[in-house]
Amino acid sequence: MSKRFNRRDVMKIVGGGIAGMVFTPIPWKLIDDLSIWTQNWSWIPVPLKGDINYKYSICTICSAGCPVRARNVGTQPVSLWGIKNHPVNNGALCPLGFGGHHLAFHPARLRHPVKIVHEKNKISTEKVSCADIISLIRKNIESKQTPQTGNLIAMLDDRPGRTVSYAYRAFLAQIPNGTYITTGTDETDSMQGLYEILGTENQEYGFNIEKARTIVSFGAPLLEGWGIPGRMMHARKNGCRILQVETRFSHTASVADRWLPVKPGTEAVFALGLANVLINENLIDTDKLSYQSANFDKELKNYKECIAGYTPAYVAGRTGIKEELIREIAREMTTETPSLVICGREPAAGPFSREEQIAIWGLNFLLGNIGPGNLIVPRRSVPAGASFSETKLASVKKISDLPDHSIRVLMIDEAESGHAIPWQLIERKLVADNPLVISMSPYLAGMTKRADYVIPAPTQYESCQDIPPSFDSQTATYAVSAPFYTPPENVIQPTEFLNRLAEDIGIEKTNGSYTDMIKERTAEIYEKKRGWIYIPHNGRLIETADVFTGQQFWSHLNNGGYWIDEPLEQADNYSISLFGISHDRGSFEKALRQIDKSYPSENTTYPLALVPFGWRGVVDSGPVTPLITKLYQETEFRKGTNRALIHPETGGFSRLRDGAQTTIVTDSGELQVRIEFNDSVMPGVVHVALGPDQDSITGVKEVRIKENILSVCSLKDNGTWRMTPARIGTV
Amino acid sequence: MNNKGILFFFAGFIAMLVFGWFLFPSLMYQKLEQPFHFSHVTHTEMTGMSCNDCHYVKSDGQFSGIPTNENCSMCHMGILGETEDERIFVEEYMMQDREVPWFVYSRQPENVYFPHVQHIDFGEISCERCHGEHGTSESLRPFQRNRLSGYSRDIWGPSISRINNPAGIGMKMNDCIRCHEQSELTIGCIGCHK
Ligand code: SF4
Numbered sequence: 001m002s003k004r005f006n007r008r009d010v011m012k013i014v015g016g017g018i019a020g021m022v023f024t025p026i027p028w029k030l031i032d033d034l035s036i037w038t039q040n041w042s043w044i045p046v047p048l049k050g051d052i053n054y055k056y057s058i059c060t061i062c063s064a065g066c067p068v069r070a071r072n073v074g075t076q077p078v079s080l081w082g083i084k085n086h087p088v089n090n091g092a093l094c095p096l097g098f099g100g101h102h103l104a105f106h107p108a109r110l111r112h113p114v115k116i117v118h119e120k121n122k123i124s125t126e127k128v129s130c131a132d133i134i135s136l137i138r139k140n141i142e143s144k145q146t147p148q149t150g151n152l153i154a155m156l157d158d159r160p161g162r163t164v165s166y167a168y169r170a171f172l173a174q175i176p177n178g179t180y181i182t183t184g185t186d187e188t189d190s191m192q193g194l195y196e197i198l199g200t201e202n203q204e205y206g207f208n209i210e211k212a213r214t215i216v217s218f219g220a221p222l223l224e225g226w227g228i229p230g231r232m233m234h235a236r237k238n239g240c241r242i243l244q245v246e247t248r249f250s251h252t253a254s255v256a257d258r259w260l261p262v263k264p265g266t267e268a269v270f271a272l273g274l275a276n277v278l279i280n281e282n283l284i285d286t287d288k289l290s291y292q293s294a295n296f297d298k299e300l301k302n303y304k305e306c307i308a309g310y311t312p313a314y315v316a317g318r319t320g321i322k323e324e325l326i327r328e329i330a331r332e333m334t335t336e337t338p339s340l341v342i343c344g345r346e347p348a349a350g351p352f353s354r355e356e357q358i359a360i361w362g363l364n365f366l367l368g369n370i371g372p373g374n375l376i377v378p379r380r381s382v383p384a385g386a387s388f389s390e391t392k393l394a395s396v397k398k399i400s401d402l403p404d405h406s407i408r409v410l411m412i413d414e415a416e417s418g419h420a421i422p423w424q425l426i427e428r429k430l431v432a433d434n435p436l437v438i439s440m441s442p443y444l445a446g447m448t449k450r451a452d453y454v455i456p457a458p459t460q461y462e463s464c465q466d467i468p469p470s471f472d473s474q475t476a477t478y479a480v481s482a483p484f485y486t487p488p489e490n491v492i493q494p495t496e497f498l499n500r501l502a503e504d505i506g507i508e509k510t511n512g513s514y515t516d517m518i519k520e521r522t523a524e525i526y527e528k529k530r531g532w533i534y535i536p537h538n539g540r541l542i543e544t545a546d547v548f549t550g551q552q553f554w555s556h557l558n559n560g561g562y563w564i565d566e567p568l569e570q571a572d573n574y575s576i577s578l579f580g581i582s583h584d585r586g587s588f589e590k591a592l593r594q595i596d597k598s599y600p601s602e603n604t605t606y607p608l609a610l611v612p613f614g615w616r617g618v619v620d621s622g623p624v625t626p627l628i629t630k631l632y633q634e635t636e637f638r639k640g641t642n643r644a645l646i647h648p649e650t651g652g653f654s655r656l657r658d659g660a661q662t663t664i665v666t667d668s669g670e671l672q673v674r675i676e677f678n679d680s681v682m683p684g685v686v687h688v689a690l691g692p693d694q695d696s697i698t699g700v701k702e703v704r705i706k707e708n709i710l711s712v713c714s715l716k717d718n719g720t721w722r723m724t725p726a727r728i729g730t731v
Numbered sequence: 732m733n734n735k736g737i738l739f740f741f742a743g744f745i746a747m748l749v750f751g752w753f754l755f756p757s758l759m760y761q762k763l764e765q766p767f768h769f770s771h772v773t774h775t776e777m778t779g780m781s782c783n784d785c786h787y788v789k790s791d792g793q794f795s796g797i798p799t800n801e802n803c804s805m806c807h808m809g810i811l812g813e814t815e816d817e818r819i820f821v822e823e824y825m826m827q828d829r830e831v832p833w834f835v836y837s838r839q840p841e842n843v844y845f846p847h848v849q850h851i852d853f854g855e856i857s858c859e860r861c862h863g864e865h866g867t868s869e870s871l872r873p874f875q876r877n878r879l880s881g882y883s884r885d886i887w888g889p890s891i892s893r894i895n896n897p898a899g900i901g902m903k904m905n906d907c908i909r910c911h912e913q914s915e916l917t918i919g920c921i922g923c924h925k
Binding site for chain 1: 735736739740741742743744745746747748750751752755756759791793840841842844877879880881882887891892920921
């Protein structure tokens with residue numbers, strides 16, 4: 001052994017020290033302390049310190065309008081929570097709602113009017129003044145365009161029924177070619193089939209979900225975000241059974257009592273198969289139905305002939321659901337009663353076509369579900385407020401009903417429906433030559449990225465907003481979302497922008513501020529002295545008639561109160577049309593034959609059925625709260641954008657491995673996706689996820705327009721895109 | 732490796748074990764004295780007060796935390812007794828209307844919401860379960876401040892390894908989870924991280 005202590009010996013001591021370190025707390029403790037240290041950097045925002053107080057308001061992220069209780073430090077909300085036992089939602093909030101108070105600070109927030117400069121797939125912004133934008137709109141209004149060159153000045157509003165919606169309609173009624181449009185991508189649109197059967201457009205209906213013992217859901221994400229989520233969760237807790245008819249093994253399907261995995265595009269065929277069993281096995285109460293509907297006998301005869309071909313054997317072959325199971329489900333619908341049938345819509349894949357909706361909703365009529373005291377109940381509309389009741393309003397049009405290339409100026413109200421809107425649906429309606437698109441949005445996200453100019457609007461809890469009833473609510477309701485924050489200086493309320501525009505073009509402005517308009521609406525509700533108001537502070541329901549003054553009624557609403565109307569007791573006698581009022585038997589049958597042929601595709605170039613999927617409130621690419629990153633990025637509890645789920649068999653056929661990057665090719669283009677094998681997916685089907693776009697999570701500096709699966713879905717003339725023939729390419 | 736090599740390797744190995752288990756913990760924590768000493772036992776035994784006379788849950792469910800001068804002013808407007816600590820408190824804080832900048836042994840990170848009311852009133856957990864014998868202490872022990880995170884040693888717990896920490900020792904998230912599991916209480920992330 002050499003006596004000299006050399007460099008090698010030092011290395012050995014160090015090596016021993018490093019090996020020894022693993023057996024000490026040093027590395028583990030340092031990792032822990034370092035991670036906590038990073039939480040304490042001076043620029044990391046922390047909740048304020050101070051007196052805790054509570055305020056009540058309403059979440060306006062989607063149209064469900066869930067009541068919230070905010071825990072504030074001073075004036076700053078630090079947490080939002082549902083209100084236990086609230087009659088509207090039983091106290092539940094969805095994950096988006098829990099973080100609603102964070103949205104005002106989202107990195108994609110806009111605080112000044114901007115012009116958006118579009119380069120190839122990339123955008124940047126330049127500050128402009130509101131007056132610049134107004135003068136551009138005025139020039140377009142004054143330009144002498146014809147219908148041939150495209151002359152519509154349109155406002156797109158996907159949350160109709162709010163007071164601001166009436167203000168838009170009043171404004172548009174005053175200008176030449178003013179057109180008020182919706183994309184029809186919200187949940188109300190999936191009820192159009194029901195309204196067609198009932199032959200009514202003006203009478204609103206809602207659901208008595210609490211009374212249902214069985215719900216047969218055709219693709220409705222009942223337990224993930226449909227209508228007011230708390231109602232469905234409560235019904236489920238009370239033992240309501242759910243039978244989920246859906247191709248994909250969705251979250252709802254995974255917790256339903258039965259999952260009925262029909263082949264894609266065959267939901268309507270399955271519904272007609274159930275109708276066939278109900279009628280032919282005499283499971284319907286014909287006496288009750290003929291009492292309810294004057295023309296029932298004639299309709300039933302026609303309908304019976306129309307669906308005669310949809311025998312359980314035929315339907316089993318088309319849908320992949322066994323013949324005996326089809327009979328069993330139909331019988332269950334008349335034994336596990338009352339049973340409700342819901343025609344849903346997938347947040348990313350969009351609504352069913354009108355004819356499919358009619359086929360599905362028709363089952364409710366056969367089950368005797370329609371009318372007061374039943375499961376589908378009529379409800380009153382909420383009055384618009386005195387000034388709008390007496391004003392001429394532009395009519396509500398669906399964007400798919402407008403001629404292509406007819407819109408010259410499009411203003412977009414960015415209050416989201418929570419559902420996906422393919423940009424092609426809008427783009428094809430814009431004039432080819434220089435359309436002007438203005439978005440009124442708090443963020444540079446979602447559709448706003450496609451606009452030319454943006455007027456920064458107030459966001460959640462920054463201004464007084466009103467909440468008309470959710471589409472599923474069984475009575476009329478009305479609430480006011482009271483602000484917690486003051487909006488940044490240059491943020492402009494959309495009604496204020498309209499008023500400035502009206503002044504510039506010399507037409508009548510609306511009366512007072514937006515809050516005044518909402519106040520006026522509440523005054524009209526109060527005058528009827530009907531229904532109750534729920535006071536969240538003490539959990540009491542007060543009769544509207546017992547509130548002394550209109551001012552007091554307003555004050556209750558402005559402090560988180562929720563007005564709930566009385567049920568509408570109206571005679572349950574209808575003139576129904578089981579083919580829908582806009583169809584006769586011939587055209588209905590023809591449409592059904594076409595739907596029936598859509599799967600499997602005979603197209604050898606595109607042998608797969610592409611069906612997008614996503615989650616309400618996230619698929620519209622609007623900004624999302626930090627909580628959502630936990631569901632998408634950290635846990636993958638929800639599938640992120642462009643994740644393609646296929647059956648391993650389909651993967652093997654295309655020589656793909658799990659996790660491979662590849663392209664989905666359709667007639668409309670191609671998109672890069674990442675493959676994920678999943679045994680629950682039907683062979684021959686590819687489900688591609690539409691999740692939040694990265695900018696809507698982090699608001700990055702260089703904003704890009706990223707294509708998602710909707711850009712390769714084929715958009716039909718009726719505005720639907722549920723299924724597209726596709727193939728898998730390779731990269 | 733020859734014998735000498737093995738010897739050096741083990742020397743390094745053992746030295747690191749000694750450093751890691753015995754020296755490192757004291758290097759990681761800086762000992763800070765409280766502004767002055769406070770005797771819990773004097774307050775509880777001599778005056779018959781209990782924990783929740785000073786650390787109480789308000790009527791709206793908020794926890795009062797460490798008492799402010801306002802709470803103490805009922806008795807300490809003037810100097811009581813002859814101790815140096817009493818003099819410092821009254822002369823340097825009460826009379827000058829300055830709150831005492833106590834180092835809080837159990838302060839949690841900002842992203843944690845801990846409702847005392849849920850645990851004390853509904854969970855019927857005693858103060859000692861988390862705060863040990865603090866309520867019967869004669870004086871305040873030094874506050875051991877983590878040099879990186881800034882939090883108290885009480886959060887990590889006295890044992891640097893945290894192996895087999897008994898219930899009520901340590902206040903890290905795992906300690907909360909363990910206690911909740913033992914009590915068969917489930918709680919999601921947003922129960923504490925709102
Ligand atoms: S369902 Fe809609 S309104 Fe209700 S909490 Fe979620 S986002 Fe808000």
